[in-house]
Amino acid sequence: MDTSDARNRIFARIRNAQHRPDVARANEQAAAEDYLARHPQGPRPAMSADLIATFIAKAEALSTTITRVPAIGDVPAAAATYLQANGLTARAVAWPTLRELDWAGAGCQVEFRKPHGDDLVGITGCFCAIAETGALMMISGPDTFASATLLPETHIAVVPASRVVAGHEDGFALMRSERGQLSRATNFIAGPSRTADIEQTLVLGAHGPYRVHLIIVDGA
DSSP states (O other): OOOHHHHHHHHHHHHTTOOOOOOHHHHHHHHHHHHHHOOOOOOOOOSOOOOOOOHHHHHHHTTTTEESSSSGGGGGHHHHHHHHHHTTSOOOOOOOOGSOOTTTGTEEEEOOSSSTTTTOOOOOOSSSETTTTTTHHHHHHOOOOOOHHHHHEEEEEEEGGGEEESSSSHHHHHHHHSSSOOOOOOEEHHHHHHOTTTTTTTTTTSSSSSSEEEEEEOOO
16 A cells, blocks of 8 residues: 555545545635635734745845756756765656756766665755745755755755745745645655754754755756
8 A cells, every 4th residue: 555545545434433424525625725815914023025036035144055047958067076076976757747857968977867875965856945944945845856955965956936935835835836736745855864963063964965955947
């Protein structure tokens, strides 16, 4: 039984306990969408008109490093420069959505698959970026697997400037408008993994990547 089947079984048991059918009726979903459309949002902080600058400032405060490039074709060279400057391997795994870029021409050896335990660099895109918090919104799918953002020690993410939104509310609204429903899994990545559980000493890479590097594509 895959995770989708398990999730559906759990939801079916919950609905049965509420004396409702196993699967939501069309009118239930329509009612929920109507409520979301009419329900007023709560108070939100004032936001600068320059969402890119706000996003960069927030992301850098979370120990994320950033490179800006003019076009999507410049991404492989920017990734190679970052890896070389930090003494990191040029071997990486990446989302298949990035397959068309010239990684070999930039000196990177990229495989388009889910990472194994010994893969040190993962390269991904993102669904959108949140200016308010400096976080990336990632949604899972066959070609956008979450493991590439979690398992490798170094995560490089490609961020189109046009996909930077003001707040989390805007990210979820964008997902509903483009996808029609929420993804099976939605993750927010806000800098390298960290913990201060031991003697209140901040340690990076505790539960995920030691490094998060963003390549913002101004022309995308």
